Amino acid sequence: MTVRDPRSVVARKRDGNTLAPDEIEGFVEGYTRGDVTDALAAAFLMACLLRGLDAGETLALTRTMVDSGETISFGDLGRPIVDKHSTGGVADGVTLVFAPLAAALGLAVAKLSGRGLGHTGGTLDKLESIPGLRTDLAPDAIARQVAEVGCAVAAQTPNLVPADGALYALRDATATVPSIPLIAASVMSKKLAVGTDLILLDVKAGSGAFMKTPRDAEELAAACLALARGWGRRATVAVTDMSQPLGDAIGNALDVAEAVGLLRGEVGGRLRELSVFFAARALEDTEGVPHDEAVARAERSIDGGEALERLRRMVEAQGGDPHVVDDPEAILPRAPVVTELLADRAGTLAAVDAEAIGHASGALGAGRARKGDPIDPAVGILLHPKIGDRLTVGEPIGQVHARSEEDAQEATRGVLAALTLTDADVSPPPLVHRWLAGGAA
Numbered sequence: 001m002t003v004r005d006p007r008s009v010v011a012r013k014r015d016g017n018t019l020a021p022d023e024i025e026g027f028v029e030g031y032t033r034g035d036v037t038d039a040l041a042a043a044f045l046m047a048c049l050l051r052g053l054d055a056g057e058t059l060a061l062t063r064t065m066v067d068s069g070e071t072i073s074f075g076d077l078g079r080p081i082v083d084k085h086s087t088g089g090v091a092d093g094v095t096l097v098f099a100p101l102a103a104a105l106g107l108a109v110a111k112l113s114g115r116g117l118g119h120t121g122g123t124l125d126k127l128e129s130i131p132g133l134r135t136d137l138a139p140d141a142i143a144r145q146v147a148e149v150g151c152a153v154a155a156q157t158p159n160l161v162p163a164d165g166a167l168y169a170l171r172d173a174t175a176t177v178p179s180i181p182l183i184a185a186s187v188m189s190k191k192l193a194v195g196t197d198l199i200l201l202d203v204k205a206g207s208g209a210f211m212k213t214p215r216d217a218e219e220l221a222a223a224c225l226a227l228a229r230g231w232g233r234r235a236t237v238a239v240t241d242m243s244q245p246l247g248d249a250i251g252n253a254l255d256v257a258e259a260v261g262l263l264r265g266e267v268g269g270r271l272r273e274l275s276v277f278f279a280a281r282a283l284e285d286t287e288g289v290p291h292d293e294a295v296a297r298a299e300r301s302i303d304g305g306e307a308l309e310r311l312r313r314m315v316e317a318q319g320g321d322p323h324v325v326d327d328p329e330a331i332l333p334r335a336p337v338v339t340e341l342l343a344d345r346a347g348t349l350a351a352v353d354a355e356a357i358g359h360a361s362g363a364l365g366a367g368r369a370r371k372g373d374p375i376d377p378a379v380g381i382l383l384h385p386k387i388g389d390r391l392t393v394g395e396p397i398g399q400v401h402a403r404s405e406e407d408a409q410e411a412t413r414g415v416l417a418a419l420t421l422t423d424a425d426v427s428p429p430p431l432v433h434r435w436l437a438g439g440a441a
């Protein structure tokens with residue numbers, strides 16, 4: 001539909017009115033077609049950010065975005081199809097572990113992932129650090145691979161939700177990203193455009209997330225769940241901790257090596273725990289497996305090597321070198337300069353500015369400031385301590401992988417400045433703040 005005067009839509013939202021679905025539809029369609037200018041659309045986004053959108057407006061925006069492009073259906077793959085999505089974090093390699101793990105548990109994982117933006121990492125960038133691996137798979141190739149291997153992680157096609165692509169880039173450029181309804185519509189439009197049996201959403205809360213507090217993250221989680229319900233789709237949302245990097249690796253090849261180490265049973269900690277929780281939750285929600293049994297099965301799939309074998313097959317199916325699961329260090333690209341990170345103060349780690357650490361890794365070349373910028377797969381940061389750990393001066397706490405000594409020194413300064421130490425004892429933050437389940441009407 002066409003709105004006669006798109007300025008009136010902006011003015012009505014500016015003045016705090018509730019927009020009708022056809023006003024939202026007309027405006028967003030007009031922008032996607034190129035009939036509405038960037039300036040007017042930016043004003044619309046700022047009005048939405050400042051005045052808010054109610055549940056009906058958010059649903060109308062989401063529907064318009066889904067309808068702007070193709071939708072993907074994988075047909076009957078003979079097992080439940082699960083999608084898992086994180087709202088973005090630092091050292092968040094859950095998808096790299098979850099996809100092969102859930103496949104080893106008999107589920108199908110069809111996952112369309114994004115690239116890193118700003119301080120957050122992206123699964124596609126991480127996976128593409130494996131030599132030869134391709135993520136530009138067509139929907140029928142994804143369906144074939146999921147039927148044969150159980151999992152595929154591919155790039156979103158350009159035609160999936162193009163309105164979000166256009167609006168997201170404008171939000172990024174106009175400081176209008178941190179709005180709960182706009183994020184909910186953006187995230188969920190990409191999930192709802194793909195036909196899966198269960199959407200598992202990981203809404204991150206803390207210094208390394210878009211939502212800085214669990215309360216805001218819960219509001220975002222509830223908004224996403226309301227959209228799934230409005231669509232009649234099943235969804236489970238977890239609000240999880242991002243007050244520090246989840247795993248230890250903040251880069252791309254480094255994250256793949258960490259995920260492989262985890263699936264080889266060599267890496268434990270919070271990344272393993274959260275990956276197991278999500279895989280178990282997928283089994284619970286799709287197959288009705290009781291929680292304790294689902295967790296035990298997920299743990300066994302890692303310890304028995306079945307999940308690692310799925311990763312090998314997934315990498316091979318996508319053209320990557322499958323030996324990465326046997327000897328990641330030999331296969332993955334390596335940075336020319338590796339320096340040790342040493343604690344410069346003593347005390348208990350009380351807080352971590354995970355966003356600053358994400359930026360430090362980005363500045364090494366692991367991330368991109370703008371969509372489309374190239375990244376360096378080999379560089380990044382390893383940071384081992386977690387909140388509550390005691391550090392002594394000079395203790396090795398990680399590594400910087402860089403292109404030059406200067407880059408390494410700069411990143412070292414950034415990481416050390418991002419750590420807050422105290423003399424008091426500090427309890428680790430909870431890993432999962434809250435699960436919200438439901439969705440399907």
Ligand code: URA
Nearest residue numbers: 087088182183186187
């Ligand atoms: N991720 C998205 O896909 N959209 C947002 O708005 C924020 C995070």
